[in-house]
Amino acid sequence: MDRENLSICNVNPRQVAGPDLLHHLVASSTDITAIKYVVGDKRTSYSYQYIHDASDRLARLIGALYAGLNQDTDIIVPILMPQCPHLYVSLLAILKFGGAFCPLNLDAPADRLKFILKDVSAKIVLVTQQFANKIPSDCAVQIVIVDDDNPEVEVTCHQGPIATPNSLAYVMYTSGSTGTPKGVGISHKAATQALLAHDKHIPEFTKFLQFAAPTFDVFVFETFFPLFRGAILIVAKREEMLDDLPAIMRLMDVDACELTPTVAGSLLKTRQSVPNLKLLLTIGEMLKEPVIREFGGSDDGKSILWAMYGPTEATIHW
Template identity: 50%
Template sequence: MSEGLSILNPWPKRLPGPSLLHQLVPWEAEDDRNAIEFLSSDGHVHSLTYQQLHRRANALARTLQSLSRTRGPSTPAHFVAPIFLPQSLDLYVAELAALKAGAAFCPISIDVPEERLRFILRDVSASVLLTTSALRPRLPDLEDIEVVLVDDENCQDVDNEPSLTIEPSRAAYVLYTSGSTGQPKGVIVSHQAVTQALLAHDRHVPPFARFLQFASPTFDVSVFEIFFPLFRRCTIVSGDRRRMLNDLPAFMIAMDIDAAELTPSVTSSLIRSRDRVPSLKTLLTIGEMLKREVIEEFGGNADRKAILNAMYGPTG
C-alpha cells in the first residue's frame, strides 16, 4: 500500500506534532483570519477570528482554572467541564477554553432530560458547568456545581492562556452514549489519541478552506469537524440547526462550504446529488456503511473526479 500504510499497522509510530488538542489550534498575534463563521436563525453571519477565539478562550480558561483550584477535584487530571450549549460561537470558545484550563470538555445536549443531565454530572464529578445566560433558566437547581456563563460580559479577553503542565495521556474530552440499552456510558478520549488521529488524517484528507460543522456536539464527529479545520488554519462554518436541516444544500451554497463530513444517510437524504452543492469539493463519510447511491454519486468515474473519502471515528 502507498506510503507503507497498513490496516494492521504492526509497527505503529507516533506522528510528529502537538500532543495536546488545543495546541493544534494556531495562535498568532493579530491573526485576523476567520476561525469560525456561524449563520444564525435570523440570517446574520457571526464570526470569530483566530485572535478573537483565543482571547475569549483564554479569559474563560482562567476562570475555569481559578474554580478548579477551589472547587475542582483533588486530582487535576480528573477535572471535567460539562458544556450545556448547542452549536454556536460560544460552544467552540467553551471547548477550547476547557482544554486550555486543563479540563476535559463534556458536551451535553440542551434537550437532555433532567435525570440524564444529573447522571452525567454525577458520573464526571462535575464541579462546574458551562452555559450561556439565555440557557441558564433551562437548568435545574444544581447543588455544589458552579454555573459559568460563557457570554459573561464582565469576562475580559486576554492574550495569555493559563500556564499549565498537561500530560498527553490526560483526557481531552468525554462523550456519553445514548443509554438506549441501559445507563449512558462515558467514553474518554485522551489528548494523545485525538491529536494522533488528527495528525494522521492530515496526511490523507485533501486541502479545503471552509469546513461544515454539522454534527451535534455530543457526537464524536464534531471533534473532528471543529479541531481539524482549526489545525489546518481554515474556517469552521456552522449555523442554526433548523436552518441546516431544512435545506442543507442551500446552507452550504450560501456559506460557500467546500468540505464536509456526513453520514451516508444524511448524504443520501439531504444532499442527494453533488450538483446540488457545486461548492463541495471534499466529502468525508463516517458512522455507517457506505451506500451504493452515495458511492455512485460522489465517487469518481470516467467523466468526473471523486470527492468521496470514507473514514472511521475515534470512539466508533
Template identity: 35%
Template sequence: AWQGIQALNSEERTNYPLTLNVDDVGDGFKLTALAASTVGAQRVCGYMHTALEQLVDALELMPQASLQSLSILPAVERDHLLVDFNDTALDYPQQQTIHGLFEAQVELTPQALAVVHGEQRLTYRELNEQANRLAHALRKQGVQPDSRVGICVERGVEMVVGLLAILKAGGGYVPLDPAYPVERIAYMLQDSAPAAVLAQSATEALLADVAVPVINLDLNDWQDQSVQNPQVPGLTSAHLAYLIYTSGSTGLPKGVMIEHRNTVNFLTWAHAAFYGSALEKTLFSTSLNFDLAVYECFAPL
C-alpha cells in the same frame, strides 16, 4: 484423497462473488474455486489446501483436537495479516495537547478566519483570546488537570470558545446536548461530577439544581480576564480531554474518557489523510455528544 485444487480460467462465469465446487472422482475428490478478482481464486485455493492438510494431519496425529485449533492460513497469508497489515506505526507529537496544536496554528496564522457562524466572524487570534479569557475564569473556579467541565450551549461561536477554554484550563469537557431530555442531562451531570458547567441563558434551565458553579457565557462577566495562554502546571497529553457518554441502549449511559494524546493521534491521521483544502471549510454540525464532532471542530482548526 483429493486430486487437486484449481482456479477456473477467465472464461468461466458466475453470479456469485465466490464459488467452491467439490467433484467426486471415485477414489478421491477435486476442488474448484471461482472468485472475484479482488478476492483471488488462487488465494481461496491456498486456504483450502492448507485447511485440508491441517485436517488430514489432525486425523492422523491428533484426532481429539478441536477443529477451531486448525489453521487455514498459508504462511504467506498469515505473515501478511499479522505483520504487513499491522505495520501502522506513525510518528505523531505524543506530548502535545489539543489546545497546544491550536495555539501553534494561532502563531502561524493569527489573522486567518477561524470560525464563522451567521454574521459572526472570529480570526485565530480573536478565538484564542476569547478562549483564554474564559479559561482563566475556569481556573479561578478550581478547574485543573482531569477536572470535568460540563458544556451545555447552543451551536455557535460560543461552543467553540467553550471547548477550547475548558481544554486550556486543563479540564476535560463533558458535552451536554441541549436537545437531550432533562433526565439524561441530569444523569450525566451527576455521574461526571464536573467542577463547573458552561451554559447560556437559553440552556440554564436544563441544568436543574446543579450544585457546581455555572458560567453563563451570555453574561460576558469573564471578558475582563487575561488574553494570554494559561499555563497549567503538570498538564500533560495523558490527561483527560473529554468525557463522552454512550447511548445507554444496554443500560445506563457510560462515560468514556479520552486523553489528549488519543485525540492528537487521531488529528494527526486526519491531516495526513485529507488535503488542507478538504479541511479548510468543514461544517461543524454534529451533536457534541457524538465523537464525530471532535473531527469537525478540531481537525479544521
C-alpha cells in the same frame, strides 16, 4: 480480528510528529478568519486571534472557580450549548485551563443531565443563557453563562492542572439505550494522533462545515481538524441546516464537510445541489450505494467521497 492479524495489519506502529495536546493543534493567533457563523441572513466572522483571546479569558475564569479545589484527578467540565461561536471558545478554554470537556445533549431529560453531572463530579457547567434553565436546580454545580460579560480574572492568581498527553481531553457519553449511559474518555495523545494521521491523507480545503452535534464524537474532528489546518469553520444554526443544508453550503461557499451517508443522501442528494463541494467525508454508518453513485468517481467526474472512522473509536491504542 485476533492479535496476530492485528499485528500484521499494523506491523510498524508509530507516533505521528506534531502537537500532543488537543488545543495546541489550533492554529496560532492571527487575524485570519477562523469561524464564520451564519444565522438567517446575518453572517459574522471571528479570527484566530479572537478565539484565542476569548478562550484565554474564559480559561482564567474557570481557573478562578476551581481555585483551592482538589485537582489530583482529571477535571471534567460539562458544556450545554448549541453550535455557536461560544461553544468553540468554551472548548478551547476548558482545554487551556487543563480540563476535559464533556458535551451535553440539548434535548437530554433532567435525569440524564443529573446522572452525567454527578458521574463526572462536575463543579461547574458552561452554558449559554438560552439553556441555563435546563440544568436541574438540585444539582450541586455552579452554572457559568458564557454569553454573559464575565469578569476578567488575573491569570497569575490561579494555576489550573497541568495537562499532559495522557490527560483526558474530552468525555463523550453513550446514548444509554441499552442501560446506564457510559462515559468514554479520550486522552490528548489519542485525539491529536488521530487528527495528525488524517492530515497526511485528506485533501486541502478552505471552508469546512461543522455539522455534527457536539455529543457526536465526529464533532471533535469537524472542529479541531479545520482549525489545525488554519481553514475556516462554517457554523450555522442546527435547525437551519436541517431545513435546507444545500442552501447553507452554497451561501457560505463550503468546499468540505463530514456527514453520515443517511444525511448525505437525504439532505444533499446530488452534487448539483452543492456545486462548490470538493470533499465529502462520510461517517457513522456503512456507505450506501446511492451515495457512492452520486458522490463517488464516474465518467461524469472524479470522486469527492471518503469513508471515515470517528476519533473515539479509532484511537484505542493511544
